[in-house]
Amino acid sequence: MKDLSIIAPLYNEEESVKPLYEAIVRAVEPLQLDHEILFVDDGSKDGTFRVAGELAELDKRLRVLHFRRNFGQTPAMAAGIDHARGKILITMDGDLQNDPEDIPRFIEKIEEGFDIVCGWREKRQDKLVTRKIPSKIANWLIGRVTGVPIRDNGCSLKAYRKAVIQKIPLYSEMHRFIPAMASIAGSRIAQIPVRHHARKYGKSKYGLSRIYKVLLDLLLIKTLVSFSSRPMLWFGGMSFLSAFGSLTTFAIAIARWNRSEGESLVVLNGTALLLGALAIFLLFAGALGELAYKTGNLKMTTLADIRASFSGFEKPQREE
């Protein structure tokens, strides 16, 4: 078990690999911690893997994982986390936009007793319309829905205790919600400002099309949160709404029973029946959702248990 693992996903970052490696070493070496660096090559098409491999041959503390093809940033982070051997994990971008000089401050915060430390980019060096504004909206929305006001969910530079992050499901693009998920479960989260540099090499790989995905993911998180605290609330509420609509329509139909023609009765009663069917469907869908949640191997509450067991966290052993 090492003290510290630094994880950076790389995708087509041939020019950035070496400067990134050197910057990390420069920042981490003075800390005198037993550390490792994990580069995850996300199926790059350029020479990223070759360059990283050459560096790894000279330095045994550098480990390189090579994906068979491009799987995306979150799977790359998940792979890094799965293979990390440190007690504290630090994730960062592989494109030199994060500054490794900030790492020591993250470790200080973890040593103060926080479980997750999120960076937020103080002076963000990105395009306003396509990057900054959508991310502002997303952060605001995520904060509102989950009740965890994280300033900058999109900043990759974060530090975690391994025991906490390992319990959080990380797939598709869920990395955005790590702090929210962890906080709901009772982890202590700190936020510190970090430096942010404009891209030197390569191109930005993200665009504007993510809003729809973020919204759906957010809905999922919201549903899961409601399952963990008040089961059935979500589906039950919707079901109640349709039942109400159904009964209202039915009441109108009965009130008009004597003075209306056959066709209008069909329309009113038909609507009532449809809404009634929806109410029943949603009730059972809610039950099914609970079943899936209960039998699944992940519960939000297990995260809280870990938090409790970690209250007596020791400081990482420093090498003499």
Add this chain to the structure above:
Amino acid sequence: MQSVIDISVIVPVVERYDDVAELYGLYKKGLEDSGKSHEFIYVLDGDFAGVLEVLKRLIAEGEKIKVIKLARWFGEATALTVGMQHSSGNVILTLPAYQQVEASEIPRLVESLNGCDMVIARRWPRKDSFLNRIQAGAFHILLNPVSEFKFHDIGCGVRVFRKQVAQEVNIYGDQHRFLPILAQKYGFRILEVKALQSKKDTGKRVYSLGTYARRMLDIFSIFFLVKFTKKPLRFFGILGSSLFAVGFLILLYLLFVRLFQGVGLADRPIVLVGTLLVVLGVQIFAIGLLAEIIIFTHAKDIKEYTIDQIIN
């Protein structure tokens, strides 16, 4: 474990089969020409007494054939999986139990595996009947949007691949046809090689209506499997919310004419259509949400990436 065998040949006997002894002779010759050591594994998917008889006779004559008989019909994908589990070679060659590709092409196909993980044969030039060619064409037009690699003959059962592919890609039911698509999704390199079509493969084949329906379901399921396994809500969400939106707009319009133009609603059946669409939209969306909850709560068991190599 060091294996002495280069190639494990798996022949699944599922529905269609030609003269077993003759075909075995052809295949054996093809493999001997390739100069690689090999083993034959026949997997009988259910009760094929006649085939078993012939195989027993061949074994009695001194041929080295491993025969696996499944207790009942399980589907070709299962037959292949069982065969792979019992194979000991590092390379697996699957051959159909009927003549599809000229056996003399086998050495060339095996040779093509250098530098990639899976070679699939493409029957070319096609000698099938016009009808079969149209069927195959339509199938691939529907199928190809799913995958990055454009396949031309995914129905061809002649495939060569490394054992690793079989170990990492799980298939079941009727998915054997889509093994290359799934393998490619896992990041394996695929190559399509043109091979001469067997003369006996040219007869006109018309399938039952049920078969066509099953093929359509296959395409639907592979589409879902490849695109949305991890994020089912994206698929159901777009379907559900568009139905909901149409229904909602209809209802909104009706509400408008009711309130401001005084048109009665009770005798307009379009109310039912609007409500039905809203109901359907909400239901599909709810199903997507359920699917997503299942994925989320099991996410720790699902690995989304495949690692090729680890240094240090």
